[in-house]
Every structure is written in C-alpha cells, then in structure tokens.
Amino acid sequence: MSMRRAVATATGVLLGMAALSLTATPAHAAPKRKKADAPPVTVAHRGASGYAPENTLAAVEKADKLGFDWVENDVQRTKDGELVVMHDTTLARTTNVEKLFPDRSPWNIRDFTAKEIGRLDAGSWFSDDYKGEKVPTLKKYLKAITGNHQRLLLELKSPELYPGIELQTLKELSENGWLDSKHTKDKLVIQSFNAASVKTTHDLHPALKTGFLGNPKVSELDTYAKFTDQINPTYSAATKDYVKAVHARKGARGDRMEVFTWTVNDGSTARTVDKAGVDGIISNYPDVVREATRG
Template sequence: MHARAVAVTTTALLGVALLAPLSHARADLGGDAAEPSVIAHRGASGYAPENTLAAVDKAAELGIRWVENDVQRTRDGELVVLHDDNLRRTTDVEEVFPDRAPWKVKDFTAAEIARLDAGSWFGSEYAGARVPTLKQYVDRVEHNHQKLLLELKNPQLYPGIERETLKVLANEGWLDRPHVAGRLIVQSFSADSIRTVHELKPAVKTGFLGTPSVADLPAYAKFTDQINPSYGSLTRGYVASVHAFTGPHGRRMEVSTWTVDDADTARRVAAYGVDGVISNRPDVVRDAVREMADSAVR
C-alpha cells in the first residue's frame, strides 16, 4: 500500500477499557487516545527481574495493559525471552556453566537455560525465577488479560526468527482476529526484520525502533505501523511528521517512545502527542500523564 499524507487529528476520544481485570488503564494504542498508552518495558522491570513472568505479573498488579519483551533463540531452536544476546547479566550462568564463556544464548540449549536463576541478581525474593520460553511468556500475558509488544532482538543472529516467532504466536492463539486487531505488535531495530514480518503476516501490526529521517518515512509506512524512537531523539515536530502518514493498515502511523521512567519526561513526551510510552516504571508514567490529562480538562 502506498503511503499517503493525512491531516493530524486534533480531537481525541478516551479509549474504553476492554478488559475488566485491568480497569485502571484508560488509554490504548490505536491512534486517537486521550493520553498515551503505557507499556511495561520487559515487564515492570523497575520492580521485578526483567523479562521474567514475575515482571509480567507485577505489571498486571499495577494495572498496566501492555507489556514489552525481547526474543532470542537457543542452540536447539527454542525461542526464549531475554534482552541480551548472552546470559551473564541476568542469570547465574557463570556459576552453573563456568567453562562456557562467552555465555551466548545461541550456544545453550533450552534445557540448559531452564536451569539458570534469572531472579537472584535483582533481589533475593526472586531467587529461582527462570528465563521463560516465548510460549510460557505469551501464555502468562494471555492469562493476565494483557497485551504484547514483542521485540525481535538481534534478528541478524537468528536467521528465520521472524517465521519461527509467528509460528509460536499462531500455535498459542495470538494470530487470531482479536489479538492482531488490538493485542499484539511486533517491533525490531531491524527494518528488514519488520518488513519480513509484514510480508509473512500482513495482518500483524508492526513497529520500527529508531528515528528514520522524515524523508524516509514514506518507505517505512509501507510495512510498519509505528515509529518508536528513544525519548532523547524525540521532538513535537517529528511526532507530527510520523502522524502525517498512513501505515500499511490504513490508519495514522503511531509513535511509542522509550525508555521513560520519570514523571517530568513522561509529561513532556505526552505533550508531544506520542501514542505510547515504554517504561520500566509504568505506574510512574501512567500517574503523570493521567494527572496531566485531568488538569487539561478542568
């Protein structure tokens, strides 16, 4: 589909919460929200070990609808949820497998990774937390009635990971109409990877992590629905430029920015008109933008 410029919408309607267990959430990704959606970065990773099921549960406890995670692939082809391409920072791999440096995810089997403690580094109360498989992760997100922003991490290290990820999502029921219509986004720093996802499953909403030049946005609008930059690179004008294009699903392109953990920055990017804010402390961001929205209508 060819990108075409559209007028930036100035009137916003408050999104209706679709899921009762997370009734505190007031806005949702979808273009015309009164306030940006708040997305728990690697789960609520400011309060629980990142990318673990405990972090997903903590996000749900805080009333956060969207969670973000990262996908890597093991030596035997299992997809696991982990940010780094090695296991050192967030597990006890050096103790369990001292002779396996540099401890890359791709050099370990799923069974070996399942032995690792992925929680003690964060706090003793999380001792014994495990690195979840993608299947385990999406099942927990489903159980919690949450929504998923899924990042294909380092796709250059894992040829074919796009198709494999989509297969897991399909097997777990995440590619049916309700999920692809409003509960799933696949993103990556790799434009080629996101283009591949769009070609394999055109119905799936996608996001590109980065800040392409405005001149390049028409090309991105052919295969991605979102442009998701670091908050430090963001301006009000850039957000408006992204919003001026229609993405592959016929809707205004969106902007979700990362990683915002303080109230002042949250209010600043919300004032720029972003559609989503990715945060390790999503409750702090939610409360800040909600207070800002409430003040605006008084």
C-alpha cells in the same frame, strides 16, 4: 529440536502462514490516541522491570498487579531452536550462567540449549526475593499474559543472529492463539531495530501491526510506512515536530502511523513526550508514567 530442524519446521509452515495472512480479518487500530488530550498508552518495559527482574513471569505479574495490560518483551533463540524471552544476547548479566557454566564464555544464548537455560537463576541478580526465577520460553510467557488478559509488544532481538526467527515467532504465536483477528486487531505488535526483519514480518502477515525501533530521517518515513505501522524512537528523539511528521503518514495497514517512545522512567520526561503527542510510552516504572500523564 536442533536449530536446523527449527528453521526447517518454520519454513515448512510458510504456505500456511501466507494463507493465514491473506484470510485474516483486516486489522485496524491497536490502542492509540483518539483525541489530542487523550493520554498515551503506557507499556511495561520487559514487564514492570523496575520492580521485578526483567523479562520474567514475575515482571509480567507485577505489571498486572499494577493494572497494566500492555507489556513489552524480547525474543531470541536457543542452540536447539527454542524461543526464549531475554533482552541481552548473552546470559551473563541477568543469570547465574557464569557460576553454572564457567568455561563457556561469552555465554551467548544461541550457544546454550533450552534445557541448559532452564537451569539458570534469572532473579537473584535483581533481588533475593526473586531467587530461582527462570528465563521463560515464549510459550510459557504467552500462557502467562493470556491468563492475565494482557497485550504484547514483542521485540525480535538481534534477528540477524537467528535466520528465520520471524516465521518461527509467527508460528508460535499462531499455535498459542495470538494471530487471530482479535489479537491482531488490538492486542499484539511486533517490533525490531532491524528494518529488514520488520519488513519480513509484515510481508508474512500483513494484518499484524509492526513497529520499527529507531528514528529514521523524516525524508525516509515514506519508505518505512510501506512495511511498518509504528516508528518507536528513544524519548530524546520524540520531539513534537518528529511525532507530527510520523502522524502525517499512513502505515502499512492503512492507519495513521504511531509513535511509541522509550525508555521513560520519570514523570518530567513522561510529561514532555506526552505534550509532544506520542501514542505510547514504554517504561520500567509504568505507574510513574501513568500518574504523570493521567493515563
């Protein structure tokens, strides 16, 4: 499918998605801290990416084996309109693309077809144990986490590069059973560093929980609260005062706003942000965070 056709297809379901937004059962709180002494939710960053190659099905399986049901991933779009799971906008760091396609620098995802990306090895860079691991499509990723009964914190990565990706992602989530009230209630959050993209996602499906990656000024939080439910800053910005300021507001769905912080990979930092009152901690080593926070 060409990118033009993919966007056109997504646009063609706009009315259907709008109707879904209006008829969906209002969602309430995804997992959050019910009590002051409750441990934060631990999210496996790009899967359990400290132990397996990031954003692969192997990392999802590792998170599952470690006992974690929340996983985080990144979604982008290929040249021919397929949604794939990868963090970097270029394929160079985590695949053998330079070897297979030496003349196509800088190896941007949007310059390769899904079939071409499907040929790549996305595991050997991490360890020979994962040689041959593939870059998953979003569809295959959703199938895997559905089978594991896992929950998803999905990041729209650099959405400004992929016009219409918000609607296209919602369409694919819907087609794979991820936009029913069961999932929008406590199994799915969509986040991005791009505030306009978060707002678009909320406008398209108000029942869905959204998160903004970053730490807006406290004076700006009321504006963000109109279209997002989480403020998700780096751990150095997740101070007790900042978390308290976020918690003092209700998000776009009417629930208390939450703070999910990243990327915390050691026990000391995990305990610090836990004491600050964060609702969730995103980690490459989720077992380390769980042990440190009694999660």
